[in-house]
Amino acid sequence: MSNVLDLADQALFLGERATGTTSLVQCVWVYNRPVDIDGLKRFNDHLGRGRLARRIKRSPLPFGRHRWVSPGERPGLEIAATPRPRAEFDAWCDEQANLRPDAEHGPGWHLALLPFTDGGAGVSLVITHCLSDGVGLCEAVADGACGRDDAIRWPAAQSRRRWRALREDARQTICDTTDVGRAVVAAARLARADRRGAGPVAPPSERRRAPLTGPDESLTLPAATIFIDADEWDDRARALGGTGNALLAGMAARLAQRVGRVVADGSVNVGMPVNERAPGDTRANAVTNVDVTLGPAAITTDLREIRAAIK
Structure with a gap:
């Protein structure tokens, strides 16, 4: 089985690296009873041996296709030392998302538990979209809950010597030329179709605000659960x-x-x-x-x- 990244996965990864952003997928669970800590640790261990057990290794060629490799050290379960009110769960979930998993250097996902002051608890699982989409994450969660480990074992990060990696990635790039060309043509056609089909946008109800100036800062968009x-x-x-x-x-x-x-x-x-x-x-x-x-x-x-x- 090839460990070469799909073109769409590589495009997402390169886009994130170019913009300094991270696309996230987050699952949360809310319990009105105490959580089985040992069971949650087993779940975390199985996640580390399941579909999420991989990371991205860059090609030595600047234009080469990257590859999946084994992740090395598995992330542990984080248990918040201080219980918090249930009303602060959303804020805690935002804090977990801000930890920013890393598909290249790891860890690519993070599981954490927050005890509530009323006796319940909340659990958050955050992964980078470079590791999985929503359906893939659901499958990974189901496998972890059932104790199923992934049969695929990705190669170690240093399993290829540099000259071998250069030869293999150059050959892969030549093979990809046709597919990449088709993707570029299809994207251009889609862009032209979008421009032709898009109608005029309705005028906004409020006057456009002036662009923000000053140093960069983190912004939290309003949300409701x-x-x-x-x-x-x-x-x-x-x-x-x-x-x-x-x-x-x-x-x-x-x-x-x-x-x-x-x-x-x-x-x-x-x-x-x-x-x-x-x-x-x-x-x-x-x-x-x-x-x-x-x-x-x-x-x-x-x-x-x-x-x-x-x-």
């Missing part, structure tokens, strides 16, 4: 003639309407990820994005048009 019963969500979607995905798209479109993120005719462009992961897939991001345009009439209490649009 909502707990929804999964069965109630699905029941409501069916009652409106749609699916759970259609209901989510409808909510996103309605929010876009409320804040004025629409084009001149009142329609909303909604981007939806589509899973492409197959059994045995080793890609970090086996997903494609589909853009759906929803007209004003579709963003109502009837999901049938939205359901048809996203099929």
Whole structure:
């Protein structure tokens, strides 16, 4: 099995390195009872031997394809020394996300536990998107919970001598030329289609603010956490003639309407990820994005048009 990064995974990694950003995926669990610490440690150990047990090794060629290698030391479970009120859980989750996992140098993920002052606890698992997308993370979590280790063992970081790595990566680059060319042509066509199909944007309701000046600083975007019963969500979607995905798209479109993120005719462009992961897939991001345009009439209490649009 090849340990060469997929082109999309390499593009994401290089984009992050160029911009100094990190795309994250975070899972959280909230318990109203004490947590089995030993069980959580076993879960952490299995994560370290599962699908997340790898990191990225750069090619010695500046234009070469990078490779997956074994991660070396596994990250341990972090247990907060001081319990905090349940109301501070969101702030703690932000703190965990700010630790910034590293797909190249490691660790690429981090599991932590926060005891609550009322006796419950919260758990956070943060990974870099360079290691996995959402579906891959769900599979990794399921494997870790069931005690399943990954059968794939990636090579050590220093398993290739420099001259061998140069020869292999140069040969890989030649083989990739056709695929890269096709990707560039497809991207150019898509960009032209987007420019032709995009309508004029509706004027904002407020005057544009002046750009920020001064030193860089961290910004936390406003967010809200909502707990929804999964069965109630699905029941409501069916009652409106749609699916759970259609209901989510409808909510996103309605929010876009409320804040004025629409084009001149009142329609909303909604981007939806589509899973492409197959059994045995080793890609970090086996997903494609589909853009759906929803007209004003579709963003109502009837999901049938939205359901048809996203099929």
